[in-house]
Amino acid sequence: MSDVKKDHNLGSGTGAVAGALTGAAVGSAAGPVGSLVGAVAGGVIGSKAGDSIAEAVNPTGYEKHFQDTYTKTPYYNSSRDWNDYQPAYKYGYDTYGEYRGKQFDSVEPELERKWDATKGNSRLAWDEARGAVRDGWHHIERAIPGDADNDGR
Template sequence: MNDTTTRDSNPDPITGAPGSHPVGVGLGGTSGAVVGAAIGSLLGPIGTLIGGAAGTIAGAAAGKGVAERIDPTGEAQYWESAHASRPYYDNKYTYDDYNPAYAYGDDVRARYVGRTWDDSLESEIRDGWETAKAKSRLTWEQAKDAVRDAFDRSDRTYRTYEATDDYYASAHKTADYYREDYDYAGDYRPAYRYGTQARANHAGRQWDDSLEADLERGWDTAKGTSRMAWAEAKGAVRDAWHGVERVLPGDADRDGR
């Protein structure tokens, strides 16, 4: 097994900034990024808000709405490429063993809106692993760091989407690509979320022709309710990609430390 005494910084999925705690260390620690609780994440297409666990959202967005799930396909792709580099990874097991743990972490975050990961939450969800694990060979003790890893990533993603939504709800009308025949919620918001998610899932890449081509191929699947073709949407996607630091200035996890 890999040495778990050296933990990574649990970086913010958008900015890459170190998180408020290392993965697997101090299960009572709070999650990072206190931008505000989320109203915007995904199940299926980027622009489709499919109901998840209802509840009052903690923090800056108290009472604002319903939690939704993040895009399971995009998250599965992320974790398939990232899981072997995580500090808890044991090469005796495969991604098929870890994937249910990541999916369970996303599900827990959707169902326990406003909760942080602590001993109380862990005790409530550990028994559920026996059902959620499907064919995974991991015990709860082996799986829990991966579950928390996904929980924390989902938590930061939810919060990042809210900040993005709040910013562009008014700012989009001043953009040079803005068209009055498209509305924000149905057309532009999916594009901004797609750009924000792309920044998380393509960490280290620059916006260039290669990246744009990759994102163009994914737009028709991700666009959800948006009526915009890629040529019309790409300005908003690019704006969100480059605008993360504008929406979340500095280290988004700073207040969570």
């Protein structure tokens, strides 16, 4: 499989999972059947969103960009390494499609609540990870025409 196709499949899959989780949560108000319908609908919508993000920002190129530059950022802590920061950048990439059209600052409290369950082996607490997640989020916004955040950052 070509790298481009693999990256689009990765973006589509990431979007599908995020969309399914959101859809299931929204559908749960209607009971178990609502959760199932919400998960399926959310998965389809999320897959499309993830694929469009993968078209604009190749996931492999995205990760390489940040791996090459994270040590030059103001939030970098030299007692941490790429294995700590990579999950934060991935979290920015993965969640952007779920909240597309919203400003980072407006969804940050929810992102913070979910960070500990998402961070894997990263040693970063939210206050350390926030800058990387935000940079990842804004990197995608700049790549997708019309999606730029208006908060001036």
